[in-house]
Amino acid sequence: MPTPTFSARFRCADGCDFHAPLTEVVYRCARCGGLLEVEHDLDALKQRPAEAWKALFEARFRGGAWPLGSGVWGKKEWVYPQLAEENVVSMYEGGSPLLRLDRYAAELGLDDVWLKECGVTHTGSFKDLGMTVLVSAVKEMRARGKAIRAVACASTGDTSAALAAYCAAAGIPSVVLLPRGKVSTAQLVQPIANGALVLELDTDFDGCMKVVQELSQTPDIYLANSMNSLRIEGQKTLSLELAQQLGWRSPDWIVIPGGNLGNASAVGKGFAMMKELGLVERLPRLVVAQAEHANPLYLAVTAAGRKPGPEVEVVPVQARKTLASAIQIGAPVSAKRALRALAALDGLVEQASEQELADAAARADRAGAFACPHTGVALAVLEKLAARGTIRRGERVVVISTAHGLKFSEFKVGYHEGTLEGVAPRLANRSVRVAPTLAGVEDAIAARFGRG
Ligand SMILES: Cc1ncc(COP(=O)(O)O)c(C=O)c1O
Numbered sequence: 403m404p405t406p407t408f409s410a411r412f413r414c415a416d417g418c419d420f421h422a423p424l425t426e427v428v429y430r431c432a433r434c435g436g437l438l439e440v441e442h443d444l445d446a447l448k449q450r451p452a453e454a455w456k457a458l459f460e461a462r463f464r465g466g467a468w469p470l471g472s473g474v475w476g477k478k479e480w481v482y483p484q485l486a487e488e489n490v491v492s493m494y495e496g497g498s499p500l501l502r503l504d505r506y507a508a509e510l511g512l513d514d515v516w517l518k519e520c521g522v523t524h525t526g527s528f529k530d531l532g533m534t535v536l537v538s539a540v541k542e543m544r545a546r547g548k549a550i551r552a553v554a555c556a557s558t559g560d561t562s563a564a565l566a567a568y569c570a571a572a573g574i575p576s577v578v579l580l581p582r583g584k585v586s587t588a589q590l591v592q593p594i595a596n597g598a599l600v601l602e603l604d605t606d607f608d609g610c611m612k613v614v615q616e617l618s619q620t621p622d623i624y625l626a627n628s629m630n631s632l633r634i635e636g637q638k639t640l641s642l643e644l645a646q647q648l649g650w651r652s653p654d655w656i657v658i659p660g661g662n663l664g665n666a667s668a669v670g671k672g673f674a675m676m677k678e679l680g681l682v683e684r685l686p687r688l689v690v691a692q693a694e695h696a697n698p699l700y701l702a703v704t705a706a707g708r709k710p711g712p713e714v715e716v717v718p719v720q721a722r723k724t725l726a727s728a729i730q731i732g733a734p735v736s737a738k739r740a741l742r743a744l745a746a747l748d749g750l751v752e753q754a755s756e757q758e759l760a761d762a763a764a765r766a767d768r769a770g771a772f773a774c775p776h777t778g779v780a781l782a783v784l785e786k787l788a789a790r791g792t793i794r795r796g797e798r799v800v801v802i803s804t805a806h807g808l809k810f811s812e813f814k815v816g817y818h819e820g821t822l823e824g825v826a827p828r829l830a831n832r833s834v835r836v837a838p839t840l841a842g843v844e845d846a847i848a849a850r851f852g853r854g
Contacts (some may be wrong), residue, residue: 406446408483415439415739425543427621429630437739438631442480444678452680456650463646464497473497474534474639479636480675482535489542491572495530496639498522500647500800506769510788510842514798516653517771518644518675521806524593525592527728528665528804529564532633532739533641537568539632540624544574552577552599554617555592555626556610558728558807559589560659562600565626566593568633577623579603579610584727588809597605606721610731611662629735637665641672644800645682651831652686654797656747657784659776660690660699660806661729663740667747669802670743686800690740691783696721696730698751700735711745712738725756725813725822726775754782756824760817763807766830772807780804803845 414420414431420818422428424440431438450458462476469487478485480520496704499519507515518790520528532785537553544550552575555565562578562585569576582602593600603610609628618625628634645652652673660666669688676682692700702716718733734740743749753760762785763771763778773781780801787793807814816822818830834849836842 405667406449407480408446410440410442411636412438413441415631419420424484424539424632425546425548427543427548427624429625432559437629437736439739440631440635442483442675444674447479447679455679455681456646459642459646463501468492471497472534473643474531474636477639477642480642481639482539482632485538485542485737486545487579489538489545490534491537491541491568492534493524493530493567493571495523495534495636496643498643500644501771503766503769503771506766506771509765509769510785512788512793512797512799513795515630515784516800517766517777517803518640518796518819519803520640521774521803521809525560525563525565525567526806527560527807528561528637528802529642530663532628532636532668533561533564533568533626535636536626536630536632537565537572537574540574541572549622550624551575551622553624553626554614555579556607556614557585558607558730559815560809562598562676563592563596564597566598569598572595575599577601577843579614581606581610582732586727586810586812588811595654600690603701607731608718608721611733611735627735629661634664634668634671634739637668638672638675640802641667641669642676642681645673645676648798650681652684653800655689655793655799656686656802657689657691657780657787657799658802659726659729659779660692660740661696661731661734661776663690663699663734663736665802665804666690667736667739667743670740670747674746677787685747688744688749689783689787690749690751692751693724693726693729693759693779694734694753694755695724696726697753698732698734699740700751702737703751708850709745710751714741716741724775725825726759726779729776729779750787752783752786754779754786756822757784757826758785760813760825761828762815764827765767767807768829770785771803773803774805774807774810775813776805777801777803777807
């Protein structure tokens with residue numbers, strides 16, 4: 403049988419009859435102004451049976467064949483099928499570990515808890531998954547003669563790191579708008595090192611987002627935030643990859659931290675596509691976890707007093723300072739997309755306080771993880787749902803870890819030294835200063851573990 407021709411294009415996510423090729427500079431529907439999504443020719447994809455897709459994806463996974471060994475480009479037909487291979491800008495993203503956290507699960511009265519470590523990747527966060535697609539698309543557009551001077555984003559830190567790295571690899575100028583004083587040192591130094599134009603604005607993320615949207619009205623400055631649905635296509639592979647790692651079975655629950663809410667919608671899209679094409683039999687339930695200091699989705703769903711769905715109106719809030727700085731977002735651009743994913747995946751929204759997120763990260767660390775504060779938000783919400791009996795023993799849970807803990811060393815050190823504002827560290831582990839002698843070391847061991 404000849405290989406079917408796979409294709410994808412933009413369409414209005416709100417259902418207007420608006421379409422555009424992926425090589426066009428367009429972020430919103432020309433009719434209603436709503437966000438776009440990437441629409442795949444599902445009939446063409448269905449011509450290959452589910453078992454054949456699984457075998458193909460597995461054969462490519464983490465292999466040496468460039469770029470198909472990438473977790474994203476190994477699924478190219480489902481992401482951006484028409485992209486010319488020479489325009490792929492890849493840093494071997496994806497292929498991140500899925501850890502089983504047995505000791506942590508036992509503390510919660512659960513027995514099947516996994517951590518999908520999206521931070522174990524080139525720039526240390528899940529943002530690489532979407533950025534490889536977006537920057538590749540820009541390379542393709544430039545190769546076709548489109549005048550794109552630079553690619554720009556507003557960021558709480560991780561998006562800017564990914565944009566700068568992929569643009570540096572491709573030789574494309576990048577501009578990042580950061581809220582001054584609200585990103586970690588490690589996050590700030592990444593785009594600086596990769597040669598981006600780093601602009602620190604005296605505002606919060608929502609303020610940066612407003613400016614970058616105005617900036618990208620100029621067609622030669624391409625917008626790299628996740629309102630650009632090319633990013634969602636790459637992030638969607640997270641679902642495919644974790645299903646693959648679980649033997650093409652959906653977990654019962656996925657718990658994910660939510661800020662601008664692009665990632666939650668990407669996870670929903672990945673599972674919906676796998677179900678439609680027969681790669682998984684059922685959908686998992688989706689839990690979006692928000693920091694109590696930046697919780698517009700939680701407030702909206704609670705106020706509506708109903709299951710989350712697209713009818714819920716999300717009213718922007720002034721996000722307050724949170725240890726989970728990358729999700730300090732009060733006006734989530736992808737709220738509607740995420741609400742659709744929550745409706746499709748029988749979802750829930752919960753929140754976590756600063757104390758809860760910090761303790762949850764420390765608790766998981768005690769069982770071998772090294773959780774960033776955003777992952778801490780998701781873990782704290784898992785702990786609440788387990789305590790409430792919503793998530794039970796015998797159910798499989800995957801928590802999405804969105805960044806590497808090392809990017810947030812100020813948070814980790816602050817917790818254990820007891821210097822985090824408003825947090826009483828219940829699980830602090832202080833280093834012990836001892837005399838440089840055998841007796842000094844033995845005394846310290848005895849003090850912690852008792853005499854042998
Ligand atoms: C580490 C980390 N976790 C979670 C998020 C939230 O993702 P989203 O904005 O897609 O909801 C972000 C980015 O905003 C992030 O950088």
